[in-house]
Amino acid sequence: MKRIPLWCWATLVGLGAFLWVFTPWENVSERARTAAQNLGATSVYAEPGAPDVVDPERAEKxxxxxxxxxxxxxxxxxxxxxxxxxPRQALCRDVASLVPTNLVVVFAANPDGDYNGSYCHGPDFPAPTLTDDTTDVFFLSLLATAEQSWQYRTSETDLVPQLEEFVLAFDTETFKAYGEVPRRGPVNSVYDVWQLVLACLAMVSATVVVFLLLRQLGRALFASRALRPREAGLNARLNRLADRVLHPEGGAPNAAAAKEYVLALREFHDTDRQRDRQRLDAVERRIEKIEGMLL
Structure with missing residues (x-):
């Protein structure tokens, strides 16, 4: 069985990290994405061509x-x-997934053409702190209270009373459940297809590069440890030669041997670890040459 190259495993790790961080399969519709992008700066987004049954400025106030x-x-x-x-509730959930700490209202037309509002809460909207209710129970109670009031005020030409009654109920119910009125939270980052592709390539490439660097570092450390006994042996031989080169018995110092000894010391203390084995080979050859000169 052919062995899978290690860089392939690094690529898979990078791809896995991308999928874990960006979860691209949790894709939302383009309309929901556009709405969320615009809700980062304002509480009300009106799509171009939206009917005037909801006045954005009035709703924002x-x-x-x-x-x-x-x-x-x-x-x-x-x-x-x-x-x-x-369908309208599904669109609401898509928008809510991108504004997760907020309550969301969408006004849109179902496939049958019915234009109205749908309400939902973001997945990270906090649970009540002063009661034992869950977020779902709190939200349903809030929505029921608001619906009882707005049914007498809304019309086919004006849906803003829905929001007015929803806000009034929101203030009352949140104060009971939290002791305060929650304020608008952040919008999640919204990525288009090309941004996701670039992010994927960047994460995979970074993982492969880090893997290759760690691999080279590991090899260098292994080589250094493997050569350490040989390096110690050559150092001992150089130390033994020192006295013989500088203080030869029964004669003047051998200038050629002294020169070779200096070169051997220089190569031995060379810090270029990329050529560690070659360095030791060169030192050993010089030691053998010096030993031959001193015979």
């Missing part, structure tokens, strides 16, 4: 900085959500 965001879409039927039991 009503909401203020509460943890509520509103997306007003045009009257194009939500065909992309036609397979959902509640």
């Amino acid at each position: 009503v909401i203020g900085d509460r943890a509520i965001v509103v997306a007003v879409f045009d009257e194009t039927p939500l065909i992309e959500y036609a397979d959902e039991q509640s």
Whole structure:
């Protein structure tokens, strides 16, 4: 069985890291993505061509900085959500996934052309701190309270009363559940396809580069440890030769041997670890040459 190259494993690790961080399979519709991108700076996003049944400026004044965001879409039927039991609610959930700490309101047209509002909460909207209710229970209670009031005020030409009653109920119910009114939270980063592709390439490339660097470092450390006994042996031989070169018995110093000894010392203390084995080979050859000169 052919062995899989280690760099392939590094590529798989980088790809796995990308999938874990960006979760590209959790894709939302382009309309939800566009809405979320615009909700980073304001509490109300109105899609070009949206009907005037919801006045964005009036809605924004009503909401203020509460943890509520509103997306007003045009009257194009939500065909992309036609397979959902509640297309408008599915769009709301998509937007909420990108503004996770807020309550979300979307105004859009179902595939049958019915234009109205749908309400949902972000996945990270906090659970009540003063009661034992879950976030779902709190939200359903809030929505039921608001619906009882707005049903007498809304019309086919004006849906803003929905928001007004929802905000009033929000203030009352959140104060009971939290002791304060939650404020609008951040919007998650929204990536388009090319940004995801570039992020994937960057993470995979970075993982491979780090792997190769660690591999080279490991090899260098292994080689250094493997050569350490040989280096110690050559150092001992150089030390034994020192007296014989500088203080030869019964004669004047051998100038040629002294020169070779200096060169051997220089090569021995060379710090270029990329050529460690070659360095020791050269030192050993010079030691043997010196030993031959001193015979």
